[in-house]
Amino acid sequence: MISKLIKNTYILLLIVDLLLINIVVYFVFEKIHQSLQFNAYISVFWCVTSIFTNYYKVYRFTNFYRLLRLTVVQALFFTLGFFAYFGIFKEGEVVNTQFKTLIITLGSLALFKLISFLILKKIRQFGSNFKKVIFFEKDDTTKKMIKLFQNRASLGYSFLGYFSNKITDDSNYLGNESELYDFLKLNEIDEIYATLSNLKKAQVKKLTKYTSLHNITLKLIPDSKEFYSKSRNVEFYDDTLKVLSVKKLPFDLIENRIIKRVFDILFSSFVCLFIISWLYPVLWILIKIESRGPAIFKQEREGFNGNEFVCYKFRSMYINKQANKVHAIKNDSRITPIGKFIRKTSLDEIPQFFNVLLGDMSVVGPRPHLESLALEYQKDVDNYLERHAVKPGITGLAQISGYRGEIKKKSDIKNRVRLDIFYIENWSFMLDIKIVVSTVLNVFKGDENAY
Missing domain, CATH: 3.40.50.150 (Vaccinia Virus protein VP39)
Structure with a gap:
């Protein structure tokens, strides 16, 4: 039981440190200067700097001297951030309890880090958390x-x-x-x-x-x-x-998963509020007028760790029995007139931002495939299953590189998987931004493989 509770010590220690910072600020700092702005600033600053200083990367074999070095480096950054707040937001003001608050905060954090370090060693000596x-x-x-x-x-x-x-x-x-x-x-x-x-x-x-x-x-x-x-x-x-x-791969690090998830939520919320809010009813009416059937097409796709989820799209085809078995091809007779437009502009993918908010997908990642087609692809590509290491995306590196839509030959799926795996192994936040920007530009320029 103890082993399970302390398995993710990074998150547990971060939460306790943030509580310590805010408790000291509340009880020691001059009340006139207490504000939500300062608490939010100092908490976010601590989280960001701790990532860059590797403050929470303390391993089983870490010795006391490395622990001391991490504590000192983080304390120096925190001190700079602490006084920077007053230079930016409270220029010229004198706060009598500044140094007192800083010293008590850093002392409390250092003491807690040392105690938690020693407690974990004791727990392991008794046979837990091994x-x-x-x-x-x-x-x-x-x-x-x-x-x-x-x-x-x-x-x-x-x-x-x-x-x-x-x-x-x-x-x-x-x-x-x-x-x-x-x-x-x-x-x-x-x-x-x-x-x-x-x-x-x-x-x-x-x-x-x-x-x-x-x-x-x-x-x-x-x-x-x-x-x-x-x-x-x-x-x-x-x-x-x-x-x-x-x-470790980028997504093995919890801080990267948090950054990606926060971006997914913020970006998808923006799209839902400012684009889908007015676009959805317009396309819903056009699709319903043109052909019988639901405006939203639901399809089971492979997701994270190979688990299936329901993927949402604007319906671009007439109702047909092959929709869940065969990908669209060029000049496909199943595609409706309005369907040609929304597929060409990738507007049919817009409802997938709801999938992102639900946690089934990400804004950027390998495109999700039908299970029936995925089984075929596994035969042609040895490392195909590595795509399941991350959530599927609305867009991806393979898509902006020209590998989207119909699979005409084996090299198409091999190149797509190659780029998907490159993305997983070399992910960065700026790479996601680049892919999103390229996707938006491709919507306006047009993509010959979008049909």
């Missing part, structure tokens, strides 16, 4: 790490054993490489440590792909000749133990 780990191949460094995990319970690692293609009678030996993947399917493993000196590049690539798809953390134990790339972080577990951590 991570189940296994090793793939074994060398001298591996032996040191296993000994470290077994002797220092406060790190919170539960060593289950190791796999190797060299069969031994060691009690910790669990099996060979093929048995490793069977073991992973049947057991909930948190981390895998792989010894690079005994593995081929193909084995590392396969392991990297598997762990990425199944949300398992992969740690690589290097030899003296191992090179370090941008895709790997160097972590020190002890004075002599060095480990390469395969960097």
Whole structure:
């Protein structure tokens, strides 16, 4: 139970820190200067700076000196932001309790960080909040790490054993490489440590792909000749133990998921209030006048983690039995006259902003496919399922790159998936903005694949 409660310590610690900041401001700061504006400013400033300083990136192997450095750096940024408020909004005013408030706030935050750090170590010593780990191949460094995990319970690692293609009678030996993947399917493993000196590049690539798809953390134990790339972080577990951590994908970080979700809500709310509010009734009337049937077409599509959801679109076709089986093609006889216009201008996708608000979709992401067609695409593209790592989008990198609409040949879906995966692995907020702007421009310029 305790382990589940502290699983997402980042959010829990952030909430407590924000409460501490606001409580100190309320009780210590001069009441005349208390305002919602200041509380909102200082809270947002703390959240933003904590992301850039990596304040909450405290790991099981983090030592006291790194903890101290994080605290000092964050305190310096917070101090600058604290006094900047008065320079911007209260220029020339003297507030007697400024320094008192700042010192008590920083002292409370530092004390809480230290106490929470020590409490977590104690909890792990008693067997809670531990991570189940296994090793793939074994060398001298591996032996040191296993000994470290077994002797220092406060790190919170539960060593289950190791796999190797060299069969031994060691009690910790669990099996060979093929048995490793069977073991992973049947057991909930948190981390895998792989010894690079005994593995081929193909084995590392396969392991990297598997762990990425199944949300398992992969740690690589290097030899003296191992090179370090941008895709790997160097972590020190002890004075002599060095480990390469395969960097997480952008959406593995909760702060990125929060930024993307906030953008989705704000952007979709704007579209719903200022565009759909008047466009919806106009198109509803035109569609209903032209042909019989509902104005909104509902279709089940594949979403996040492969789960199905109901996708909304303005109906652009006459009612037909093939609507849920076959994509539209050029000069498709099923498309109505008004349907040609709304498809050409992508207005048929507008109702999907409701899907975004409901949490089924994102403004930007891989386009959702029909389940029947998705099964066919999986046969042609090996890494097709990686698209399910994020929510599907109204628009995406593949769409603005010319890969939208009808799939005419296998290379079309392969290129679409390639761009979708590139987006997932290289996401940034500015990339989303670029895709949205390009989509809007394409609506006015026209897209030859929009039919």
